[in-house]
Amino acid sequence: MSEASRLILATHNAHKVVELREILAAAVPALANLTVVSAADVAAPEPVEDGATFAQNALIKARAIVELTGECAVADDSGLCVDVMGGAPGIFSARWCGRHGDDRANLELLLAQLSDTPARHRRARFVCAAALVTPGGEEYVRSGELVGTLLERPVGSGGFGYDPILQPEGDTRSLAQLDAAEKNAISHRGRALRALAPQIGAAFGVGA
Numbered sequence: 001m002s003e004a005s006r007l008i009l010a011t012h013n014a015h016k017v018v019e020l021r022e023i024l025a026a027a028v029p030a031l032a033n034l035t036v037v038s039a040a041d042v043a044a045p046e047p048v049e050d051g052a053t054f055a056q057n058a059l060i061k062a063r064a065i066v067e068l069t070g071e072c073a074v075a076d077d078s079g080l081c082v083d084v085m086g087g088a089p090g091i092f093s094a095r096w097c098g099r100h101g102d103d104r105a106n107l108e109l110l111l112a113q114l115s116d117t118p119a120r121h122r123r124a125r126f127v128c129a130a131a132l133v134t135p136g137g138e139e140y141v142r143s144g145e146l147v148g149t150l151l152e153r154p155v156g157s158g159g160f161g162y163d164p165i166l167q168p169e170g171d172t173r174s175l176a177q178l179d180a181a182e183k184n185a186i187s188h189r190g191r192a193l194r195a196l197a198p199q200i201g202a203a204f205g206v207g208a
Contacts, residue, residue: 006035007204010040010061010075013016015160020076021181023190027197030206032038044068054091054129055141056079060105062133070135073195077190078128080157080162082114082150093162103161107154112166114150122150125177130192134180140199144191148175159183 009020017038023033039046039061047064051057052099065073079093089096089110097105114122126146133139147169154164156176164176168186175183184190 002024006037006042006071006153007031007200008065008069008071008073009036009038010044010065011038011057012040012044012046013059016076019122019180019184019189020074024074024197026184027194028201028204028206030074030201031204034204037126041086049077049091049195051077051091053187054127055143057091057130058129058131058141059133060141062131062139066133066135072132072134074130074132074193074200076130076194077130078126078188080110081196082122082124082129082167084117085113088132090127107162107165110150110162111153111164119149124148124150124161126166126188128188128192130189130196132196132203134203138199140196142192142195144193144195146175146186146188146191165188 009017021036027106040092044065047060049057049060054077058075062073064148070155079090080091081087094100097109099105129141130143131139147170148166151165151167151174156164158178164174165168166175167173168175
């Protein structure tokens with residue numbers, strides 16, 4: 001695998017950029033000496049995410065960046081899968097309300113849909129697929145999950161998306177009540193990126 005000079009995070013979501021940087025800094029410390037930028041920094045347009053799975057959509061985003069820039073790209077696609085809803089919102093999590101990226105509306109709609117669902121049936125999981133695509137054509141995808149229970153109302157001011165309503169298994173707090181280090185240690189995104197770390201390190205000729 002040929003060594004690269006810059007890593008591009010294939011997202012325009014500012015919250016996600018911060019989280020990805022923090023996770024990668026811990027998983028691949030040598031990246032601290034390299035340039036890590038976002039899709040917004042390279043003026044990349046948003047690709048059409050028409051995949052049927054998280055992995056397919058992550059690859060769509062990463063491939064689009066590589067095609068545009070000729071540089072290494074890491075993308076993730078993630079969402080909330082509710083057992084009693086057959087895995088929905090799933091890949092549609094970011095646009096569950098009909099508008100992409102309206103976190104509050106997405107969360108409120110989901111809570112309304114589950115308003116009569118007792119706690120024992122509110123099991124859910126965050127799922128993430130993280131993809132690395134290199135200019136040489138190498139493609140790697142790794143996944144991670146965080147299982148928990150959905151609360152009846154948002155709790156906590158941290159995180160983003162559905163974080164305020166997911167209580168991780170074995171904890172008494174919502175994901176939005178954890179600090180960044182606590183969240184990244186157990187999150188679906190943290191697990192997926194740490195699994196991908198050896199491949200990211202190899203792309204830059206450094207150890208994970």
